[in-house]
Amino acid sequence: MQTTKTSVHGAINMLGLAKRVRAPILQASTSEIYGDPEVHPQTEGYWGRVNPIGPRSCYDEGKRCAETLFFDYWRQHKLPIKVARIFNTYGPRMHPNDCRVVSTFVIQALLGQDITVYGDGSQTRSFCYVDDLVDGLVRLMKTPTDVTGPINIGNPNELTMLGLAEMIMELTNSRSKIVYRPLPQDDPKQRRPDISRASTELHWSPRVGLREGLIFFAIAATAWPSQEAVRFQRIRPLSILEWAGTWSYSLYLVHPLAMAFYRLLPFDPSGSLAGWCASRAEPLSMDHET
Secondary structure, eight states: OHHHHHHHHHHHHHHHHHHHHTOOEEEEEEGGGGBSOSSSSBOTTOOOBOOTTSTTHHHHHHHHHHHHHHHHHHHHHOOOEEEEEEOOEEOTTOOTTSOOHHHHHHHHHHHTOOEEEETTSOOEEEOEEHHHHHHHHHHHHTSOTTOOOOEEESOOOEEEHHHHHHHHHHHHTOOOOEEEEOOOTTOOSOOOBOOHHIIIIIOOOOOSOHHHHHHHHHHHHHHOTTSHHHHTTSBOOOOHHHHHHHHHHHHHHHOGGGHHHHTTOSSOTTSOHHHHHHHHBOOOOGGGOO
16 A cells, blocks of 8 residues: 555655646656566557556556656646656665565575575566666656656666576676575566667667676675675675776776776776675674574
């Protein structure tokens, strides 16, 4: 109930505020609009296939209702709106226990825990790095008022969940084992955005590949003092130089001027994370296990 209220009441409150101050407003909508799709990849013109009474419906239908409200305000009050349908996104500073697949897999791999894959792992997702997502949203907000969306923002490179787990294990040099759990009800079998509209209207496409993005994410996961991996002393925190190297490489992907600093580093942050994590790993005391 609270999930639905957040989407619907939140949209009503913010649309009312935007109307009063005549401010453009962006809805961070979702690919869950499409439900378990019969069209692949998903285009903005596809109406979706959503179970209205299932356990995931509070989120799916809440977001669909919010989109309806946005376009009603646009039609009735001429309110300038932008609607972005965001596909799976990941990046540093994600909470380790938020149950999102990338953060869950990375933390499990770093701690040597079993990696939980639901179903047989053949379901697919497309993962967009947060820097690319923000760039797409900024570009959307800069478009003329007649460009309302919805516009898909995501990375069209598709990967199975089993493939994602294996890639993360490789990059982190993890000895974790993959275990399988029953597939949750109404879990989409496939998810991939058609970003033709974003390419045409925003001149946007993602720049950070999945392997590079996972390297940034996993390195950051070892550096946060609040992270379980650091508290358990599985991985030592990063030094200031290593932090600078990681982020200079991240900036280099979006701004070539960062290359000047990147070339001065005595190591290569863009290399395989397997060697990085292996060289930093410390024995895990039995006293630290929970």
